[in-house]
Amino acid sequence: AQKITQTQPGMFVQEKEAVTLDCTYDTSDPSYGLFWYKQPSSGEMIFLIYQGSYDQQNATEGRYSLNFQKARKSANLVISASQLGDSAMYFCAMSPPGANNLFFGTGTRLTVIP
Amino acid sequence: DTAVSQTPKYLVTQMGNDKSIKCEQNLGHDTMYWYKQDSKKFLKIMFSYNNKELIINETVPNRFSPKSPDKAHLNLHINSLELGDSAVYFCASSPRPGGTSGSYEQYFGPGTRLTVT
Numbered sequence: 001a002q003k004i005t006q007t008q009p010g011m012f013v014q015e016k017e018a019v020t021l022d023c024t025y026d027t028s029d030p031s032y033g034l035f036w037y038k039q040p041s042s043g044e045m046i047f048l049i050y051q052g053s054y055d056q057q058n059a060t061e062g063r064y065s066l067n068f069q070k071a072r073k074s075a076n077l078v079i080s081a082s083q084l085g086d087s088a089m090y091f092c093a094m095s096p097p098g099a100n101n102l103f104f105g106t107g108t109r110l111t112v113i114p
Numbered sequence: 115d116t117a118v119s120q121t122p123k124y125l126v127t128q129m130g131n132d133k134s135i136k137c138e139q140n141l142g143h144d145t146m147y148w149y150k151q152d153s154k155k156f157l158k159i160m161f162s163y164n165n166k167e168l169i170i171n172e173t174v175p176n177r178f179s180p181k182s183p184d185k186a187h188l189n190l191h192i193n194s195l196e197l198g199d200s201a202v203y204f205c206a207s208s209p210r211p212g213g214t215s216g217s218y219e220q221y222f223g224p225g226t227r228l229t230v231t
Contacts, residue, residue: 045222
């Protein structure tokens with residue numbers, strides 16, 4: 001069974017600084033997908049970034065990058081140059097091979113301080 | 115235009131009632147999902163449909179019955195509502211169900227907050 005662990009219930013970061021949100025996962029499957037989603041206080045789920053288990057390079061999307069360390073089974077999200085609008089819940093998720101349903105971690109609440 | 119829409123946004127009802135939540139996507143995707151987010155913000159997959167056919171049914175009480183009249187719609191019907199059903203229900207869609215070559219980003223609807231009193 002897939003298990004996603006986010007050990008940071010809450011994080012604070014100064015505006016314009018970078019922040020890393022941790023995510024570790026547990027699976028015995030060699031093929032899987034890793035995702036990060038943002039949930040602002042308004043409640044919607046916003047896709048941020050995706051990393052395939054066979055991807056050689058770390059994924060990047062604008063200010064978001066995914067620090068993928070396969071041997072350690074970690075997929076940390078790095079947000080550079082934090083903005084006030086980055087304050088939200090952030091969820092790490094994994095999809096198993098042959099399927100696209102997402103298994104989510106418990107989330108990290110990020111607060112950006114002006 | 116909203117990519118994935120859900121109605122209603124809020125639903126307040128009493129225990130024992132039957133209610134439905136509707137979901138529509140205009141992205142042309144083949145696969146749709148229902149997720150439940152509890153009061154602690156934990157999200158869990160409930161169902162997945164591909165081209166109107168059920169492909170994933172996680173451990174969900176049979177009071178919950180999804181129905182897909184066409185691949186753009188996936189509705190969720192809940193019978194005999196219980197207090198523990200109070201949650202936010204998200205519909206989502208993806209181009210395909212995923213395979214050995216990779217996974218696909220899911221687009222989420224705005225959520226339906228269900229409160230059972």
